[in-house]
Amino acid sequence: MAAAALACLVLAACGGAPADIPAERAATPESDPVELDAIQADTTPPAVPLSDPWATTSLAPGGEQREPLREPDVIYHPTPDEVVAQMLDIADVGPGDVLYDLGAGDGRINITAAREHGTRGVGIEIDPLLVDYARHVAAEAGVGHLVNFVEDDMFEADLSQATVVTLYLLPDLNLRLRPKLLSLAPGTRIVSHNYHMDDWRPDESRQVGESVVYLWRVPEEIPAHLRE
Ligand SMILES: C[S@@+](CC[C@H](N)C(=O)[O-])C[C@H]1O[C@@H](n2cnc3c(N)ncnc32)[C@H](O)[C@@H]1O
Secondary structure (H helix, E strand, O other), rough: OOOHHHHHHHHHHHHHOOOOOOOOHHOOOOOOOOHHHHHOOOOOOOOOOOOOOOOOOOOOOOOOOOOOOOOOOOOOOOOOOHHHHHHHHHHHHOOOOOEEEEEOOOOHHHHHHHHHHHEEEEHHHHHHHHHHHHHHHHHHHHOOOEEEEOOOOOOOOOOOOOEEEEEEHHHHHHHHHHHHHOOOOOOOEEEEEOOOOOOOOOEEEEEEEOEEEEEEOOOOOOOOOOOO
């Protein structure tokens, strides 16, 4: 989906348009490599006032309209806050965890984990507009030193440092990711909003309003039926 169309979705979700952003506040930060040391070290104060989350996106006047690396596999749709809370609860996240959200959208799962549980993390997101937006919101929430948002394709990204992976995608995308997830360190927790993993049965699940949250732990030994 084009960045412009995604922008409309984000605007709809956030209930407002960036009506009066001065041109001199436009900026389009380049994506950073996924380096956890850099996450901890990044205490650089934001270069723009933090009251306007659109000021650092390509929606700002003069902003460079960068297109996603390729067509996103699923459109942006945010997980409701109460579901985010239950995803973090079922995974029992804490300050020792490193949470990767695949298809991070506006960054809410990483940002809530950092703010509420002190959890470091990386949000992998293919749309540069959403990456810029999530970075800005993280800085405004005071957790820019704990989370990093990276413009990347989740199928290509290195997840080896994850202790928790969160997903709100589609059933076929969960299945395409399954071998990559099963190759992570034993004990890594995988949490999915709404969509399961076919015959990789969850260790736990819970209903949250109209949503279901699933939890898997990567096993020590991969059962034969889950090997490729
Ligand atoms: C349904 S939204 C979920 C957003 C967020 N994780 C949440 O739960 O609120 C899915 C996100 O995945 C992103 N996406 C789609 N294909 C992707 C890919 N191949 N790599 C990284 N992100 C992708 C979309 O741009 C979108 O923001």
